[in-house]
Amino acid sequence: MIKVLLFAELQETTGKSNLDIPVQNITVQQLKEKLKTNYPQLNLHDVxxxxxxxxxxxxxxxxxxxxxxxxxxxSGG
Structure with a gap:
């Protein structure tokens, strides 16, 4: 199990601050692809x-x- 923490608009998009993903060994890129499958609106491109x-x-x-x-x-001002 991998714990995924989400911040800012990622948290707003999913409605969750963290996710538990039932995988063993995976790369960051593979995890992003898995999350995009479950949450297609999630933008993980520049994170x-x-x-x-x-x-x-x-x-x-x-x-x-x-x-x-x-x-x-x-971003800030």
Whole structure:
């Protein structure tokens, strides 16, 4: 099981702040594709990704028990 944390518009789009995804070993890119299948309106194109509080790349591996955070770009004025 992987815990996925969602922030800002990702949380608003899904109506959830976190998701539990029943997978074992997967890459960040594969996880994004899986989430897009379940939530087609979810925009994960420009998000920053962290695995266990460390920034990650698309090809980084995620294993059962990990926590993945998707952090959308922040704008301010």
């Amino acid at each position: 920053m990704t962290a695995i266990n509080e460390e920034y990650a790349r698309e090809d980084d591996a995620i294993t059962s028990g990990d926590t993945v955070a998707f952090i959308p770009p922040v």
